[in-house]
């Protein structure tokens with residue numbers, strides 16, 4: 001009897017981190033469901049993964065469209081429940097303007113970065129729990145430790161998804177289902193290129209994907225990197241808020257009046 005395929009869903013697979021994760025998992029015996037919107041980037045990812053021996057299905061959809069998201073999830077649950085789900089799709093929004101962020105892009109960001117991964121988890125987690133196996137991975141950010149003035153909604157979305165993943169882990173752990181929260185620092189990508197403020201210790205997407213894969217394999221609750229930036233960001237979260245705000249502004253992440 002042929003060995004059972006391992007089914008892995010990666011959202012944002014047309015992007016830098018999601019694409020590198022697809023490469024990292026592509027091997028014989030693996031079936032990848034790669035989600036994104038950009039058809040060319042998706043096809044390129046599929047080509048690379050197929051060459052490595054994986055079977056690939058492409059899901060091209062806008063995750064911020066609730067109707068499309070629901071139909072997609074329904075069909076996935078009916079057909080085959082993935083063994084591993086990595087939720088990497090996301091966007092950023094910067095502001096240097098004294099007026100702050102516009103409401104519409106901010107709502108869109110929160111829908112995509114926070115509500116969409118929660119919606120996906122709500123569809124898949126109960127089935128994984130009933131089956132007694134599976135792993136959900138949420139991509140947060142070191143910006144989830146302490147809110148940056150140049151990117152308030154993004155920081156909020158990443159702090160929110162961090163808390164959600166931590167909570168879900170506690171619920172699912174006794175039922176054989178793993179949950180990991182990934183908190184990357186700067187990783188070279190179109191999104192990182194557009195971020196404001198200094199970008200120390202930029203990692204390649206390949207290096208990030210290697211570390212994420214290792215962490216998932218060990219069912220780590222939190223996979224955060226690089227070490228110095230993680231430590232510094234964590235310190236911002238635990239030191240008095242007034243001091244953290246001064247440090248953040250001094251480091252160049254403040255909004256000029």
Ligand SMILES: NC(=O)c1ccc[n+]([C@@H]2O[C@H](COP(=O)([O-])OP(=O)(O)OC[C@H]3O[C@@H](n4cnc5c(N)ncnc54)[C@H](OP(=O)(O)O)[C@@H]3O)[C@@H](O)[C@H]2O)c1
Pocket residue numbers: 011012013014015016017018035036037038039041061062063064087088089090091112139140141142183184185186187188189190191192
């Ligand atoms: N790069 C960093 O420094 C960094 C640091 C911390 C956390 N992160 C997080 O890591 C994740 C991946 O980021 P990245 O750096 O790889 O960014 P990226 O290269 O810009 O990729 C973003 C991905 O999200 C997808 N996406 C965006 N809007 C979408 C929508 N409405 N519906 C469906 N898919 C959508 C994009 O698909 P299309 O391109 O096909 O539209 C793309 O695949 C994000 O959650 C990000 O917040 C990144």
